[in-house]
Amino acid sequence: xxxxxxxxxxxxxxxxxxxxxxxxxxxxxxxxxxxxxxxxxxxxxxxxxxxxxxxxxxxxxxxxxxxxxxxxxxxxxxxxxxxxxxxxxxxxxxxxxxxxxxxxxxxxxxxxxxxxxxxxxxxxxxxxxxxxxxxxxxxxxxxxxxxxxxxxxxxxxxxxxxxxxxxxxxxxxxxxxxxxxxxxxxxxxxxxxxxxxxxxxxxxxxxxxxxxxxxxxxxxxxxxxxxxxxxxxxxxxxxxxxxxxxxxxxxxxxxxxxxxxxxxxxxxxxxxxxxxxxxxxxxxxxxxxxxxxxxxxxxxxxxxxxxxxxxxxxxxxxxxxxxxxxx
Numbered sequence: 548x549x550x551x552x553x554x555x556x557x558x559x560x561x562x563x564x565x566x567x568x569x570x571x572x573x574x575x576x577x578x579x580x581x582x583x584x585x586x587x588x589x590x591x592x593x594x595x596x597x598x599x600x601x602x603x604x605x606x607x608x609x610x611x612x613x614x615x616x617x618x619x620x621x622x623x624x625x626x627x628x629x630x631x632x633x634x635x636x637x638x639x640x641x642x643x644x645x646x647x648x649x650x651x652x653x654x655x656x657x658x659x660x661x662x663x664x665x666x667x668x669x670x671x672x673x674x675x676x677x678x679x680x681x682x683x684x685x686x687x688x689x690x691x692x693x694x695x696x697x698x699x700x701x702x703x704x705x706x707x708x709x710x711x712x713x714x715x716x717x718x719x720x721x722x723x724x725x726x727x728x729x730x731x732x733x734x735x736x737x738x739x740x741x742x743x744x745x746x747x748x749x750x751x752x753x754x755x756x757x758x759x760x761x762x763x764x765x766x767x768x769x770x771x772x773x774x775x776x777x778x779x780x781x782x783x784x785x786x787x788x789x790x791x792x793x794x795x796x797x798x799x800x801x802x803x804x805x806x807x808x809x810x811x812x813x814x815x816x817x818x819x820x821x822x823x824x825x826x827x828x829x830x831x832x833x834x835x836x837x838x839x840x841x842x843x844x845x846x847x848x849x850x851x852x853x854x855x856x857x858x859x860x861x862x863x864x865x866x867x868x869x870x871x872x873x874x
Contacts, residue, residue, distance in 0.1 A: 550687050553653055553667050557688075558590060560627035564619060566597045566646060567631045568638040570785055573706025573741065574676040576606050578631040578655070579615055580699035581681050589690045595620045599640040603786040608740045609702060610695035619646070627651045630665065632677040634658035634846045655680055660837055660846025672848075675720040678703030682723050694731030701727035702737050710738065713850060714832045752781040753791055760795055761864075763871035767802045769795040770864060774809045796829045802874045803836060804829045805867055807860065821859045826867075828852045834874055 557563070565583050567575040579596045586592040596615045606612060619642045628649040630636060633656060637643045646652070647664075654665035657680060659672035674680050678700045685692060692700070701724050708716040711724075728734060759772040773788060785808065796804035806827040826843070828836035829851055836852040845854020856863060 550669060550684060553655075553669055553684070554688050556627060556651055556653065556667060557586065557592075557629075560592060560651070562593045562595075562625045562627070564595050564597060564622070564625045564628045564646065564649065565631065566619065566628065566633075566639045566642070568633045569598070569600045569640040570789075571598050571600060571602065571632075572789065573606060574678055574703040575632040576602065576609065576612070576615070577699040577701075577703025577706070578677045578681055580609060580611055581678060581685070581696045581703070582629060582631065582655075583614060584611060584693065584696050584699070585685055585688070585690050588693065589688070595625075597639075597642070599642065601784055601786050603789050604746070605741050605744060605789070606702070608736070609698055622646065622649065625649045627653065629653045629655060631655050631681075632657070634661045636662075636664045655684070658837075658847060659849075660841065660852075673717070675715045675717045676704045676707035678707075679717070679720060679723060692727070692730050697727040697730035697732040698737070701732035701734070702741070705734075705737060706741065710742070715848065715850065746787070748781050748783045749787045752777060752783045752787055753794070755781065756791055757794070760798075762798065762801065763868050765871060765874070766800040767874040768867065768871035769798050769801045769804045770807060770867060771795045771804070772807045772809070772860065792827050792829050796831065802831050802834050803839070803871075807863060809860070810855075821857060821862075823855060823857050824860075824863055825855050826853055826863070839870065 563586055565579050567579050583594050583596045587594045597619045598615055599617055622645045628646050636647060652665035654668045656670050657672055657674040657677050661670050671680055682700055704720050704724055708720055755777045756771050761770045792804050792806040808825040810823045828840055830836045832850055835849045837847045837849055840846055840852035840854045843854040843856050847853055
């Protein structure tokens with residue numbers, strides 16, 4: 548898709564809804580803020596930034612974070628919707644069907660498993676982050692990048708590259724982040740909030756998660772299990788889990804780590820003998836977990852992917868362990 552077509556659509560739009568996936572990470576939040584500020588301050592558009600989830604506390608330092616609302620507003624009022632960092636429109640959550648009826652839907656993403664939904668697509672799986680793609684878009688619009696936008700773009704790229712440690716880190720990522728630092732983003736401030744600040748509740752949750760770690764017979768798959776009871780006991784929410792799967796991935800010889808998040812309560816599980824789980828997968832880079840997730844109807848990146856499944860915990864573990872022999 549020609550980027551110029553998207554630029555022209557954004558310029559002629561009047562009211563724009565920006566949305567990203569549920570349980571947003573740094574790239575999703577950074578994408579919302581960077582594009583939202585650009586459209587509002589640069590093009591003088593009326594913009595609503597939407598995410599249905601509670602935003603992780605580690606990103607509350609970002610300028611204008613308060614602009615992200617957990618309600619989309621009057622869907623009928625928008626002529627354009629921009630969906631950011633979503634491989635599928637359903638990833639935005641409960642408002643997906645209503646958003647699909649907005650006259651023009653623009654899909655901007657870097658997931659290889661993107662379903663190409665929407666009227667316009669700007670998708671590059673080679674990009675380190677959606678914020679990297681947005682930087683290109685803003686440059687194509689000849690949009691000045693403010694300090695607030697610089698923080699959003701820098702944080703998005705830093706988060707999705709794991710502080711430039713992951714295999715998706717590109718030369719372009721370093722180049723853009725250098726530019727964002729020159730525009731006012733403080734690397735120490737970002738790293739301090741994202742990596743060096745945590746709560747006692749989150750530490751207690753991590754302790755519980757440690758006790759659930761299991762490893763397959765060949766040692767190549769590790770599994771962590773997160774239940775609703777654990778969240779209740781520690782007073783935490785799903786936003787506190789961000790990044791904790793990496794502790795299981797760092798175990799010696801492990802190629803793939805899986806975090807099984809129980810969406811329903813244990814009481815519901817006992818009654819129905821099954822539940823809905825969200826499974827997050829992380830790879831050491833040697834295994835394409837997007838392909839594993841696709842088996843269950845999910846998707847993502849080579850090193851980070853996920854899927855939802857209705858199953859009993861025992862059956863789900865057995866199915867994952869059966870795949871471990873092929874890792």
